[in-house]
Amino acid sequence: MTDFVQTLVLGLLIGGVYALLASGLTLIFGVMNIINVAQGAFLILAAFVTYSLWTATGIDPIAAIAITAPAMFAFGWLLYRFAVVRIRTASPAASVLLTFSIALLLEGVMGLVWGNTSHAVRPSYFNESFHVGELFLPKAQVYACLVAVGVLGALYAFLARTWTGRAIRSSAVNPEGAQLVGVDIAAVAALTFAIGVATTGAGGSLVSVLYPFLPGSHYVWISRLLGIIVLGGLGSLTGATVGALLIGVGESMVTTYIGPEWATAVPYGVIFVVLLVRPQGLFGARLREDVAV
Amino acid sequence: MRRLLAGRSRWTIVAGLATLFVALYPVLSDSTYYQDMIILSLIFAIGAVGLNVIAGYGGYVSLGQSAFVGLGAYTVGLLSLHHPDISPFVWVPLGGVVAGIAATLLGVIAMRTRGHAFVIITIAFLFLMQLVMLNWRSFTRGSSGISLPIPQWDVAYQNWPFYYALLAILAGAMLASWRIRRTKFGMGLIAMREDEDKAATVGVTTPAYKILGFVTSAVFPGMAGGVYAYYLSFIDPRGMFDIVISVQIILSMLLGGRGTLWGPVLGAFIIEPLNELANQQLGGGNSRLLIFGGLMTLVVLFLPRGIIPSAGVWLAARRRRGAEAPMGTRSDGAVPRGRLALRAPAPPGGGAPLLEVRGLSKRFGGVNAVDACSFEVQAGSITALIGPNGSGKTTAFNLIDGTMRADSGSVWLDGQRIDRMRPWRRAHLGIARTFQITRLFKEMTLLENVVAPLRSFSLARLNAVAISGPEAKRAEELLEFAGLREFRDEPAGALSYGQQKLVEFVQVLMLDPRLVLLDEPAGGINPTVIERMAQMIRELHGQGLTFLIVEHNMPFVLGLCDPVIVLARGGPICHGTPDHIQRDPKVLDAYLGEDFVLDEPVGVGS
Numbered sequence: 059m060t061d062f063v064q065t066l067v068l069g070l071l072i073g074g075v076y077a078l079l080a081s082g083l084t085l086i087f088g089v090m091n092i093i094n095v096a097q098g099a100f101l102i103l104a105a106f107v108t109y110s111l112w113t114a115t116g117i118d119p120i121a122a123i124a125i126t127a128p129a130m131f132a133f134g135w136l137l138y139r140f141a142v143v144r145i146r147t148a149s150p151a152a153s154v155l156l157t158f159s160i161a162l163l164l165e166g167v168m169g170l171v172w173g174n175t176s177h178a179v180r181p182s183y184f185n186e187s188f189h190v191g192e193l194f195l196p197k198a199q200v201y202a203c204l205v206a207v208g209v210l211g212a213l214y215a216f217l218a219r220t221w222t223g224r225a226i227r228s229s230a231v232n233p234e235g236a237q238l239v240g241v242d243i244a245a246v247a248a249l250t251f252a253i254g255v256a257t258t259g260a261g262g263s264l265v266s267v268l269y270p271f272l273p274g275s276h277y278v279w280i281s282r283l284l285g286i287i288v289l290g291g292l293g294s295l296t297g298a299t300v301g302a303l304l305i306g307v308g309e310s311m312v313t314t315y316i317g318p319e320w321a322t323a324v325p326y327g328v329i330f331v332v333l334l335v336r337p338q339g340l341f342g343a344r345l346r347e348d349v350a351v
Numbered sequence: 352m353r354r355l356l357a358g359r360s361r362w363t364i365v366a367g368l369a370t371l372f373v374a375l376y377p378v379l380s381d382s383t384y385y386q387d388m389i390i391l392s393l394i395f396a397i398g399a400v401g402l403n404v405i406a407g408y409g410g411y412v413s414l415g416q417s418a419f420v421g422l423g424a425y426t427v428g429l430l431s432l433h434h435p436d437i438s439p440f441v442w443v444p445l446g447g448v449v450a451g452i453a454a455t456l457l458g459v460i461a462m463r464t465r466g467h468a469f470v471i472i473t474i475a476f477l478f479l480m481q482l483v484m485l486n487w488r489s490f491t492r493g494s495s496g497i498s499l500p501i502p503q504w505d506v507a508y509q510n511w512p513f514y515y516a517l518l519a520i521l522a523g524a525m526l527a528s529w530r531i532r533r534t535k536f537g538m539g540l541i542a543m544r545e546d547e548d549k550a551a552t553v554g555v556t557t558p559a560y561k562i563l564g565f566v567t568s569a570v571f572p573g574m575a576g577g578v579y580a581y582y583l584s585f586i587d588p589r590g591m592f593d594i595v596i597s598v599q600i601i602l603s604m605l606l607g608g609r610g611t612l613w614g615p616v617l618g619a620f621i622i623e624p625l626n627e628l629a630n631q632q633l634g635g636g637n638s639r640l641l642i643f644g645g646l647m648t649l650v651v652l653f654l655p656r657g658i659i660p661s662a663g664v665w666l667a668a669r670r671r672r673g674a675e676a677p678m679g680t681r682s683d684g685a686v687p688r689g690r691l692a693l694r695a696p697a698p699p700g701g702g703a704p705l706l707e708v709r710g711l712s713k714r715f716g717g718v719n720a721v722d723a724c725s726f727e728v729q730a731g732s733i734t735a736l737i738g739p740n741g742s743g744k745t746t747a748f749n750l751i752d753g754t755m756r757a758d759s760g761s762v763w764l765d766g767q768r769i770d771r772m773r774p775w776r777r778a779h780l781g782i783a784r785t786f787q788i789t790r791l792f793k794e795m796t797l798l799e800n801v802v803a804p805l806r807s808f809s810l811a812r813l814n815a816v817a818i819s820g821p822e823a824k825r826a827e828e829l830l831e832f833a834g835l836r837e838f839r840d841e842p843a844g845a846l847s848y849g850q851q852k853l854v855e856f857v858q859v860l861m862l863d864p865r866l867v868l869l870d871e872p873a874g875g876i877n878p879t880v881i882e883r884m885a886q887m888i889r890e891l892h893g894q895g896l897t898f899l900i901v902e903h904n905m906p907f908v909l910g911l912c913d914p915v916i917v918l919a920r921g922g923p924i925c926h927g928t929p930d931h932i933q934r935d936p937k938v939l940d941a942y943l944g945e946d947f948v949l950d951e952p953v954g955v956g957s
Contacts, residue, residue, distance in 0.1 A: 093467045095474070144652050150466040151412035155601065156651045158414065162598065162644030169637035277594065281478050284471050292467065319486050326479040333468055334460045 060192045065314040066307060067193060073306025074203035075268065078210050079261035079279070080286040080298040082254035088230040088293035089250040090146065092153040097258050098280030099161040099168075104130055104262025105179075105271050106172050112179050112266075119179040119267050120201050123209070123260040130259025135252035142251060143244075161276055168273035178270040202264040209260050210299070213253075217295070226250050230293065278322055285325025288332050291342020300340060366613055374518065377511050386510055390582060392623035393517040394420070397575040398596075399603035399615030400524040405568040406601075407609035408537055409561065410544025411461075415473030416600045418480045419450040419569040421591035423576025425484065426450075428497040428586050439499055440516065443577035450573025451566045458562035465547065474594075481592035496587030499580055513582040517575060521616070524571035529612055531567065535822070536813035538795075538803040540564050541610070545792035552752055553804035554778035554862055563813070572600075598643050599626060605650050608657030617658060691832040691887075693894045694825070695863045703765075705730040705866055705897050706751070711760035711770075712921075713746055720746040722921030723760070728866065730765075733888065733898040735908045738918035739942050744901040745787055747918070748868050751899075752784040753777045764866065779807045781865030787874065787901075789851040793844030797835060797854055800843050801826035804861040829857035832887065849876035856887065866897045873904040885911055909933070917941065 083097045104126045108119045117125075137160065145152045183201075187194040217223035228236040229246045237243050265271065265279075286305050290297025305328060309321040332339055377386055398416050406412040423446030430442040457476055461469045484491045491497070504512060531537040539560050542550040551557050580586045603622045608614025625646070629639040654661060704727035713721040721743040728734045736744050749755040751762055753774035762770040769777050791800050802817040815822065830836040833853040838846065843854060852872060859867065872888075873881040881904065888898060888911060902908045908915065909929040916926040919941035925932055932938050 087467075091467075093471065141648065141652065148655070149410065151406070151410065151470070152651055152655060154414075154467070154470045155412065155605075155647060158598070159644045159647035159651065162595070162640045163648065164644075166637040166640030166644060169640065174636065277478065281475060284474065288468070288471060320482075323479060323482055326475040326482070329471060329475040330460055333464055333472060337464045337468065 061314065064193050065310045067195065068199070069307030069310030070303060071195070071199045071203045071306075072268070072310065073303035074210075075199075075206045075261060075264050076282065076286060076302035076306050077299040078206035078264070079258055080283045080290075080302050081210060081213060081295060082256070082258035082261075083283050084287045084290065084293055084295060084298040085226075085257075086251055086254040087287065088295075089226060090247050091150070092142070092145075092157065093150070093284075093292075094157045094251075094254065095154060095280050095284075096157040096161040096164065097254070097283055098276035098278075099164040100130060100134070100255050100258050101262040101265060101279050102271055102273060102276045103164055103168060104259035105266035106168055106177065108263040108266040109172070109177050109179050112181075119181055119263055120205055123205065123263040126263045127209075127256045127260040130262075131252045131256035133259075134255025135248055137255070138248045138251040143248070146247065161280070165273045165276060172273070174272055174274065176270045176272045177266075179266040181267060184267070198267045202268055206261065206264055209257065213257060214295070222249070226253075281322070282325045285328045287339075288329050289339055291339030294339070294341040297339055297341030377509065377514055381509065383509055386514060388623060388627055390510060390514055390517060391626070392620045393514075393521055394575050394579050395600055395603050395623050396616045396619035397517065397521050397524050398572045398600035399607070399619050400521065400528050401568040401571045402600055403568075403604050403609060403611075403615045404528060404531060404540070405561075405564040407604060407611070407615070408531065408540040408544065409564045410540075411469045411561065411564075412601065413473040413565075413568070414470055414594065414597050414601070415457075415477040416568075416572060417591070417593055417596035418473075418477040419454065419572040420576035420579065420596065421480060421484075421586075421588075422450045422453055423447060423573035424580035424586050424591050425491065425497075425576075426573070427577035428499055428580045429491070431499050431581075432497055435500055439577070439581040440512070443516065443574050446577030447570040447574035450569040450576070454566045454569035455562060458565040461565070462558040462561055477592055477594055477597065481588050484588035484592065491588070494587060494589070496585055496590075497580075499584045499586070501584060502581070510582065513578055516578045520571055520574050520578070525612060525616070527567060527571070532612065533816050533818050534813065535802070535805060535815050535817045536560065536563065538799055538817045539805060539813070541795055541799070542792050542803040545794060546790055548754060548774075549786070549790040549792070550803070551774040552754060552778060552784055553859060554775045554807075555803070555805050556775045556808045559808065595639065595643065598647060599623075602643060602647055602650065605647075605657055606654070608659035608661070611657070611659045614657050614659040690890065691828060691860075693863070693891065693896060703730055704728060704763075705765055706899065707763040708747070708751065709761045709763070711747065711750055711762065712758045713743075713750055713755065714758055719921050721750060721757075724918070724922045725760075726916050726923050726926065728897060728899050729914075730897055731892075731895055732914065733892050733900065733912045735912035735915040736899060736901045736918060737903070737905075737908055737915060742918040742941070743921040744918055745870055746921075748784060748870055748901060751777075752782055752868060754784075775805070775808070778804070778862055778864075781862070782868065783859035783862045783864035783866070784868040785852075785855045785859055785870055785872065787870040789848065789855050791843035791846075791851050791855055791858070794842055796840050797830055797843055797846075798823060798826050798839040800854060801829050801858050801861055804858060806862055826861065829860055830854070833857045834883065849880035852876055853880065853884065853887075856884070860891075864896070866899065867891075869898060869900045869902075871902055872900065873902055873907045881907060 079101060083094060086092055086094045107126055107129065108122045111117050111122050111125060112119050141156065141160065145156050181198070183197040186197045188197060188200060217227055225236065225241045225246050226249065228241055229243050233243050282305065286301040287298050289304060290299070290301030305325060308324045308328070312324055313321045373389060376389060398420060402413060402416050426446040426449045427439050427442045430445065431439045457472060461472050485493050502512070539550065539555040542555055543557055543560055547557060599622050603618035604615045605618065606621060607616065607618030625642060626639070629635060629642045706728040709725050711721055711724045712719065724743065724747060736747065738744055746755070750757045750770070753772060757770055760770070761768055764780055764782060767780065769780060792803065795803065798818065802822050805812065817823065827836055827839065830839055833856065835850060835854060843851060846854065856869070856872065872884050885907060892898065900908070900912060913928055914926055915929055915932045916923050917932055917938050918924070924937045924941055925935045
């Protein structure tokens, strides 16, 4: 029983971090109808930047999100302005292929800069744990989860309470309607893309402490994030959060009870089952029908 | 036209010579370096020609193409492991079968989804296969990989058997691709790429097309994977289920030209030498990623149509310079061209309702677009459905043809309940429908647009040639009827709006429908085309065909239709002859509002 609770708690802790990572992917999909498969590469890029900051200055990797998030925001904005904007109206295939090619380029660049070896960030508290009753909670995971929940909460508040946030949400629900009431949907798209990259970048700093990583790790990460948003429903932030917790717990359970080598199969299995049984996911809306002329 | 033909035959000669060169290369030269390069090019080419069926024709890009190569390789590898005395070539067809079965299962999952979900499924499938091959060590030997038997033939033959086996598979794949492009199946796939919802309304059974297209795209790469395994003599999960190989296959297709027969092959013979360059000269790894990531970015952004189509457009523009452009010729839609005989003339209407709508309702959020709506369409009538904007006319059409599902109520066609059926089933039963804003398949030619509809689903019908023979002959009759036969080879997107309306009308006639729903046939087009449209409707009505027409053009409606049903706020308020409804005060209310009182003559004052 302790085993089970321990597994569950670890799953929830990592699920909190997944939720932050997946928020960017689902936000970008919601507003732009683009599956940005480069999110995994952005995440690993932020992890490498965190690694370099940490080795150069000794700055705490979790605190480094104060640097990586704005840097990734700028990177995302530039990428949108110079590349992604060109395929706004193209087919789904074009957007997936473009973002996938960006991921490959980034993987190659990271390999040249940092090498194709496994890296890890090891702050002083890396091997320490909090003990609650019979449970042990690794400090790094607790801190990472708390920060992730904090950033995600800020994102929710921004989307719910500010004019800009409402503009983003309205563009997601109905771009034409948003345009009619004065929302500059082109600017909103650029902003959303940059925010989506920034949140995933912040998550990358957290990941650098939790998992070893190398340039090629982005495939595993994007698969996991895709599993999360397919489960939650493409475009739904709430869905991404719930999906992230479920997948975190699922992976944790598989690691404990089946074997760690099968944990990465969880998101793939989830994708197949969800798309077969409930293609719109847990919280996804069915396609708006009244726009079909 | 002659110059165009000359252009075409020149290309045929170029392609023929290139084929001959590749076919004879091992005999002419004993350089194994180039032989090996061609072998790898052939594998990319088979992958790309296969992918082109689902992605180029059908519009669904798969990032999992290398998984089918890998499955074929593992099938042959594992069988050779357990039967070392049998030549691995024997198992090659089985590699294709296994890949085909995997594609069928994936297709069943993907069938219910649209757009993005498909590519997600293919990514997940590729990585899952890699993971399974790595982790299921007792069966696959995991990361240690599998060694295949060393070839036993005379060294003098070099790699000829691999070379010609792959050439034969490529020939098979291209033959399939060429054939599909000419059949009803291929027309339906392209229609699906252009507009999937519209394709469903003209009888294209989209789930079946997706699965069949996906299976076709997997079988040949699966076989190629089998040969590839034997050629390499060693396979492991990371080398086989490599997403970069998928990318190279996609790039081959995109660069050469998606949706073309030769484009994927041309692309493969460009991509493989680059691969060689990256691996041999630049150290592989990161440079391979940078080259192919960079190339894909450039192709998607700047050459999305690929070399062959872009070159075709450029050459056509050069040839046409100065000469009269075909679209510059004025087509006079008012001149009645051919007459049309319906293939299955309807029995004379015995006064029985052909279509019955009972208590149909559809809500969008808080709006009751169609609200407990009931009406009938008598067989052999031209019934009009009129009403102010927002009264639910188009929504009613969408519920009748299956574009949308009703919240409640039922729809009956000739006594058969159809409101639970998918759009293509309703099309097969005899419902044809045009759209308020015309939805032709814009990149297809007029002829292809008209042959794309599918009257009933059967494998034999899908395999029937569409662009020549009886289907094409019928399509030409229909285009003649619309007065647009001379434009049969022009893309539909190049026509004027009015011409597109005429084409969409005859396109749905290809279904041999029993009931034709026309959504604003006279909307937004010039009076001569309106007159032509009315003539066409009258002529077909004379042969017993039943129409239900939504229209705002009152002279058109009142001169053509009887009876007229008036819709307001989602339900009928009045129906009868044109004379009757013009005098009904409820109709006036609906159009002008209840407060409107016509208490003095409008116009000249006192």
